[in-house]
Amino acid sequence: MTDFDRLPMRLAVGxxxxxxxxxxxxxKQLGIQDIQFNMYHGSPHLPGETHxxxxxxxxxxxxxxxxxxxxxxxxxxxxxxxxxxxxxxPGRDEQIEHMQTTIRNMGRAGIPxxxxxxxxxxxxxxxxxxxxxxxAHVTAFDYALVQDAPLTHGRPYSDEEIWDNYIxxxxxxxxxxEEAGVKLALHPDDPPVPTLAGVGRIMRSYENFKKAMxxxxxxxxxxxxxxxxxxEMDAEPGMVLDAIRHFGSQGKVFYVHFRDVLGQAPKFRxxxxxxxNLDMFEVMQTLHEVGFTGFxxxxxxxxxxxDSGWNNRSRSxxxxxxxxxxxxxxxxxxxxxxx
Numbered sequence: 001m002t003d004f005d006r007l008p009m010r011l012a013v014g015x016x017x018x019x020x021x022x023x024x025x026x027x028k029q030l031g032i033q034d035i036q037f038n039m040y041h042g043s044p045h046l047p048g049e050t051h052x053x054x055x056x057x058x059x060x061x062x063x064x065x066x067x068x069x070x071x072x073x074x075x076x077x078x079x080x081x082x083x084x085x086x087x088x089x090p091g092r093d094e095q096i097e098h099m100q101t102t103i104r105n106m107g108r109a110g111i112p113x114x115x116x117x118x119x120x121x122x123x124x125x126x127x128x129x130x131x132x133x134x135x136a137h138v139t140a141f142d143y144a145l146v147q148d149a150p151l152t153h154g155r156p157y158s159d160e161e162i163w164d165n166y167i168x169x170x171x172x173x174x175x176x177x178e179e180a181g182v183k184l185a186l187h188p189d190d191p192p193v194p195t196l197a198g199v200g201r202i203m204r205s206y207e208n209f210k211k212a213m214x215x216x217x218x219x220x221x222x223x224x225x226x227x228x229x230x231x232e233m234d235a236e237p238g239m240v241l242d243a244i245r246h247f248g249s250q251g252k253v254f255y256v257h258f259r260d261v262l263g264q265a266p267k268f269r270x271x272x273x274x275x276x277n278l279d280m281f282e283v284m285q286t287l288h289e290v291g292f293t294g295f296x297x298x299x300x301x302x303x304x305x306x307d308s309g310w311n312n313r314s315r316s317x318x319x320x321x322x323x324x325x326x327x328x329x330x331x332x333x334x335x336x337x338x339x
């Protein structure tokens with residue numbers, strides 16, 4: 001089994017929910033060996049209704065290895081796996097036990113990172129067809145359009161309730177992750193607004209992430225550092241870079257969603273990685289400076305004209321940009337980026 005901690009900072013093809021022949025060829029033709037999966041909507045590889053079985057996880061890992069690829073992480077389970085735990089409803093302890101089983105099975109199967117979120121209503125966007133550069137389509141969010149959205153879970157849930165449920169959950173999950181040798185990587189709320197549809201969104205700020213790392217302190221607990229979500233919190237580069245330095249210097253950045261947006265909460269849109277709020281080369285350089293050796297993947301890419309359903313053109317553009325940046329960071333110099 002690969003010792004992932006000894007690998008250098010590198011790129012990964014990610015946000016897959018299954019390993020298709022197309023995805024294998026895409027990764028290989030781009031010269032990328034590392035793979036990450038996002039199972040928010042489930043996967044034919046992992047058909048469990050309440051948890052994931054060891055043999056299914058093992059077969060997914062070996063399928064990657066047989067194709068000459070490395071399975072770095074699985075991000076997210078279907079939200080039904082732990083929604084009662086998130087809301088503090090009856091049945092949460094049973095769901096937590098199932099999640100413990102999933103994490104143990106991931107460790108046995110040799111899958112080192114489990115990415116998770118605590119956003120009860122998931123990612124929200126108010127548009128999926130906003131026009132971006134050259135007529136590409138991107139998603140966008142405008143809080144003014146949904147500030148009076150109806151309750152999604154019957155009643156309001158305060159920040160205090162959501163924090164209490166989070167702490168209860170993590171106290172049960174973290175010891176199992178430590179025992180299993182699995183790292184847990186926390187993703188921000190997207191969008192990072194105080195509340196949506198009556199539900200508090202606690203993973204929305206730098207200070208709240210500091211709190212999350214304190215109340216659930218463990219060497220096996222860190223961040224899925226989604227640059228775009230952090231950029232949504234504050235369009236000024238100083239905060240994002242400071243957060244990378246703060247958490248990265250502690251070894252708390254486990255992997256990175258390398259994307260950006262234009263604008264910030266309460267109103268923003270997705271962007272190509274060379275047109276957003278941040279200097280993404282500076283972001284990658286800062287990650288390198290703090291000793292980050294995990295993987296970076298493209299995310300939320302625009303839909304370019306005549307693109308495929310998986311946005312292959314835009315993913316290729318993003319990963320090409322990232323590859324050039326990474327080469328220059330590792331060589332210690334910067335060149336002009338393509339436009």
